[in-house]
Amino acid sequence: MHKIRPVDVSGMVEMAAAIAPPVESAFDAALGVGPECLSAEALVRTLSEGITGPTERHLLGCSTCRENLVAFTMATQHSRSDVVANALGKKQERETALADTSILPAIVAVEDSVIKISSKRPYFVCELIPLGVSAESLDVSSIQATGALISNAQPTVEAANKDRIRIRFSNLILGEHVEDALDNNQAVVDTVEIAGRVSETGHPDKFVGLVKIQLQLRANIAAPIAKSPFSWKR
Amino acid sequence: MNEISAAIERCFGDQSEENLRDLDGVLRRRIYAILASVRRSPEFVEDAYQSAFIKYLGILRDGKKTGINYEAYFVVVAKNCLLDELRKEGKRIPLDDIEEELLAGEHGAAEVEAGIIILEAMSKLDRRCQFLLESHYINSLSDQEIAKRLSIEPKSVPVLVSRCKTSLLQALKRRN
Numbered sequence: 001m002h003k004i005r006p007v008d009v010s011g012m013v014e015m016a017a018a019i020a021p022p023v024e025s026a027f028d029a030a031l032g033v034g035p036e037c038l039s040a041e042a043l044v045r046t047l048s049e050g051i052t053g054p055t056e057r058h059l060l061g062c063s064t065c066r067e068n069l070v071a072f073t074m075a076t077q078h079s080r081s082d083v084v085a086n087a088l089g090k091k092q093e094r095e096t097a098l099a100d101t102s103i104l105p106a107i108v109a110v111e112d113s114v115i116k117i118s119s120k121r122p123y124f125v126c127e128l129i130p131l132g133v134s135a136e137s138l139d140v141s142s143i144q145a146t147g148a149l150i151s152n153a154q155p156t157v158e159a160a161n162k163d164r165i166r167i168r169f170s171n172l173i174l175g176e177h178v179e180d181a182l183d184n185n186q187a188v189v190d191t192v193e194i195a196g197r198v199s200e201t202g203h204p205d206k207f208v209g210l211v212k213i214q215l216q217l218r219a220n221i222a223a224p225i226a227k228s229p230f231s232w233k234r
Numbered sequence: 235m236n237e238i239s240a241a242i243e244r245c246f247g248d249q250s251e252e253n254l255r256d257l258d259g260v261l262r263r264r265i266y267a268i269l270a271s272v273r274r275s276p277e278f279v280e281d282a283y284q285s286a287f288i289k290y291l292g293i294l295r296d297g298k299k300t301g302i303n304y305e306a307y308f309v310v311v312a313k314n315c316l317l318d319e320l321r322k323e324g325k326r327i328p329l330d331d332i333e334e335e336l337l338a339g340e341h342g343a344a345e346v347e348a349g350i351i352i353l354e355a356m357s358k359l360d361r362r363c364q365f366l367l368e369s370h371y372i373n374s375l376s377d378q379e380i381a382k383r384l385s386i387e388p389k390s391v392p393v394l395v396s397r398c399k400t401s402l403l404q405a406l407k408r409r410n
Contacts, residue, residue, distance in 0.1 A: 071270035
C-alpha cells in the first residue's frame with residue numbers, strides 16, 4: 001500500500017515566510033508629502049551613513065524632507081533624559097545626550113557608495129549639505145577626512161551654492177585596515193568622517209558629516225588573479 | 235526580523251533594564267524622526283517619547299498579543315503622546331474636533347482610545363492624505379504653507395483636507 005508522507009506544516013510555514021515579500025516596517029514609511037520622501041529609518045541613516053545621488057536629488061528638491069531633517073536634528077540635540085530610568089521609576093543617574101550640541105550635523109552625499117580604488121593615493125569627491133547654516137559658511141581650509149580615507153591636505157571646491165558644496169580630496173591615505181583588506185583583494189565597508197569649522201556665528205563652530213562607503217579595487221585584468229594589482233603597504 | 239522587532243521581542247520575554255536600554259537605543263532616534271515630522275517643535279518630542287516609553291513598558295508587561303504589529307502600534311502610541319503634550323500646553327488641537335466626532339458617532343470609542351484609533355486609521359491612508367491631515371489637524375499649518383509643500387493652489391487645500399477626512403472617517407467605520 002502506498003504510504004502517505006506526513007506533511008511538515010511548520011516547514012511549509014517557514015518556507016512561506018521566507019519567500020513572502022517583507023512587510024514594510026512603520027519606520028520605513030515615508031514621512032514627507034509623497035511615497036518617495038524619506039522615512040524615519042532613512043532620516044536616521046542619512047546622518048550616520050550619508051546619502052547617494054538619487055536621495056540627494058530628492059532631498060534638494062523636497063523642502064519637506066529637508067525640514068524634517070532639520071527638525072529631527074534639533075529634537076535629538078534637545079534630548080538628554082534617561083527614559084529607561086524614568087519608566088522604571090529609578091532616579092535618573094545619567095544624562096544620555098543623543099547628539100553633541102556643540103557640533104553641527106552635515107549630510108555627506110556621494111554619487112555612488114561603492115568607490116573603486118585604482119591608485120595608492122585615491123581621490124574622493126563628495127557633497128556637503130550642512131543642516132541649519134548656509135554651505136557658504138563652511139570653512140573649506142579646515143575640512144578634513146578621517147576614517148576609511150584620510151586627508152593630508154585641504155580639499156578643492158568643485159562647486160558651491162548656499163545649500164551644498166562639492167569638494168574633492170586628492171592624494172588621500174587609506175585607513176590601515178582598508179589598506180590591509182584591499183591588499184588581500186577584499187572589498188571593505190567603512191565610514192569616512194568629514195569635519196571642519198563653521199564660520200557663521202550663532203551656531204556650533206564645528207561640523208561633522210559621516211558617510212558609509214564600500215571600497216574595492218578597480219578590476220585590473222593585467223594583474224595576476226590571486227594577487228593584488230600592486231602593493232598597498234606604505 | 236529587524237533590530238527593532240527583535241528588541242521588542244526580547245522585552246516581551248524579559249523587561250530587564252538591559253533589554254529596555256537596547257530597545258531605547260534602537261527606537262529613540264526613529265521615533266524622534268517621526269514625531270519631529272508631525273510637529274516640528276523639539277521641546278514636545280522628548281516629552282512625548284518619555285511618556286510613550288512608560289506606555290511601552292506597560293504594553294510589554296501586559297504580554298504579547300497575537301495580531302498586533304507592535305512596531306506600528308508603538309509609533310501610534312508615541313504620536314498620541316505627542317498630541318497629549320500639545321494639549322498639556324493648553325493648546326486645543328484641531329484633531330480634537332475629529333475625536334469629538336468619533337466619540338459622538340456610532341463608533342463607540344472610549345475617550346482614552348480615541349486618539350490611538352484615529353492615528354492608527356490615519357497611518358493606513360496614502361502618504362499625501364496623511365501629510366495633509368497631520369499638517370492641518372496636528373501641525374496647524376496654514377493652507378498657504380500646505381499648498382506650497384504640495385505644489386498646489388491654496389484654495390485646493392480645504393477640498394483635499396475634506397476629502398482626506400472623509401477617507402479617514404470611512405477607514406474608522408470599516409474598523410468597527
